[in-house]
Amino acid sequence: MSTDQxxxxxxxxADLVQAGGRLTRLARRASxxxxxxxxxxxxxxxxxSGPTRLGELAQASGVAQPTMTKIVAGLVERGxxxxxxxxTDHRVSLIALxxxxxxxxxxxxxxxAEALVPAFDDLTPEQMDTIRAALELxxxxxxxxxxxxxxxxxxxxx
Amino acid sequence: MSTDQxxxxxxxxADLVQAGGRLTRLARRASxxxxxxxxxxxxxxxxxSGPTRLGELAQASGVAQPTMTKIVAGLVERGxxxxxxxxTDHRVSLIALxxxxxxxxxxxxxxxAEALVPAFDDLTPEQMDTIRAALELxxxxxxxxxxxxxxxxxxxxx
DNA sequence: TTGATATATATAGCCAGGCTATGTATAGTG
DNA sequence: CACTATACATAGCCTGGCTATATATATCAA
Numbered sequence: 001m002s003t004d005q006x007x008x009x010x011x012x013x014a015d016l017v018q019a020g021g022r023l024t025r026l027a028r029r030a031s032x033x034x035x036x037x038x039x040x041x042x043x044x045x046x047x048x049s050g051p052t053r054l055g056e057l058a059q060a061s062g063v064a065q066p067t068m069t070k071i072v073a074g075l076v077e078r079g080x081x082x083x084x085x086x087x088t089d090h091r092v093s094l095i096a097l098x099x100x101x102x103x104x105x106x107x108x109x110x111x112x113a114e115a116l117v118p119a120f121d122d123l124t125p126e127q128m129d130t131i132r133a134a135l136e137l138x139x140x141x142x143x144x145x146x147x148x149x150x151x152x153x154x155x156x157x158x
Numbered sequence: 159m160s161t162d163q164x165x166x167x168x169x170x171x172a173d174l175v176q177a178g179g180r181l182t183r184l185a186r187r188a189s190x191x192x193x194x195x196x197x198x199x200x201x202x203x204x205x206x207s208g209p210t211r212l213g214e215l216a217q218a219s220g221v222a223q224p225t226m227t228k229i230v231a232g233l234v235e236r237g238x239x240x241x242x243x244x245x246t247d248h249r250v251s252l253i254a255l256x257x258x259x260x261x262x263x264x265x266x267x268x269x270x271a272e273a274l275v276p277a278f279d280d281l282t283p284e285q286m287d288t289i290r291a292a293l294e295l296x297x298x299x300x301x302x303x304x305x306x307x308x309x310x311x312x313x314x315x316x
Numbered sequence: 317t318t319g320a321t322a323t324a325t326a327t328a329g330c331c332a333g334g335c336t337a338t339g340t341a342t343a344g345t346g
Numbered sequence: 347c348a349c350t351a352t353a354c355a356t357a358g359c360c361t362g363g364c365t366a367t368a369t370a371t372a373t374c375a376a
Binding site: 317318319320321322323324325326327328329330331332333334335336337338339340341342343344345346 | 372
């Protein structure tokens with residue numbers, strides 16, 4: 001299993017990471033730079049998860065809590081998200097996408113996609129299926145990786 | 159062809175970009191943060207392309223020239239790259255990986271891969287093939303996208 | 317060869333995103 | 347009701363990102 005071909009998984013991961021980095025850069029340039037990667041990541045998490053506390057948002061988005069405090073502050077200022085009081089815990093507020101935030105996120109996705117279409121539209125339906133299949137494999141594992149990093153020290157006794 | 163299912167390519171691109179962003183973040187965290195994404199991108203380009211002028215490096219890496227000047231300055235300071243005079247053009251020097259730079263890059267890749275193996279090592283060989291195939295499809299198109307963004311205004315007369 | 321223009325990089329100056337360390341306010345508990 | 351734990355905010359620092367602009371070298375024309 002994992003010891004069969006020890007280098008194979010690792011090489012694949014390294015390649016994936018490298019491609020991911022270049023794609024992220026490309027997307028930012030293609031989208032016209034209006035906002036940054038961290039912002040889109042945050043908005044994406046909010047869109048898929050709904051109102052979320054700041055700490056959980058940081059964890060899902062893969063940044064430290066103070067970093068998320070800054071990002072959220074910027075997003076609030078620009079009206080992309082709002083803070084909703086959590087009546088059950090007054091230390092906390094839930095961060096929620098506003099209508100504007102929703103719209104802006106969708107526009108951004110459309111803009112990125114539109115800008116990259118010329119580079120990708122020669123894909124055949126079969127090739128697109130391949131990419132889609134790969135995405136389905138990768139996505140849950142990325143999420144798992146984030147979780148593992150967030151709670152790496154698990155007490156042996158539990 | 160591309161007008162058949164107008165949303166399909168775009169949706170796929172948007173998903174890809176999103177996954178790429180999350181993977182990049184994950185890699186940075188997993189690698190222990192020693193250095194940043196921009197640095198690894200730059201070193202990777204140097205490793206695959208050999209000594210390169212700063213402007214070309216910026217273009218390949220997808221950043222503006224002054225940004226690359228900064229990144230290279232940092233890398234030189236830390237001994238990861240060196241500037242080699244270009245005798246044919248004194249405005250220019252070639253940026254080259256040092257032995258240290260090479261080693262550090264390889265270590266980083268190994269470290270990232272190692273850190274992410276637990277999240278990916280349940281992939282079957284067939285699934286890995288799928289991912290590899292997708293990568294082969296995506297990589298050249300990312301490169302193409304960068305090129306298109308870099309030289310977007312092509313004189314009609316040429 | 318000299319002046320004009322083009323090209324390659326550097327510098328300046330700004331802002332966002334990233335971190336650690338630490339402060340503050342609310343929750344929860346003996 | 348004091349005490350610890352938790353959730354977030356603040357402070358301060360660094361890097362990466364940009365545009366605008368300066369500088370140095372090439373190149374070409376007269």
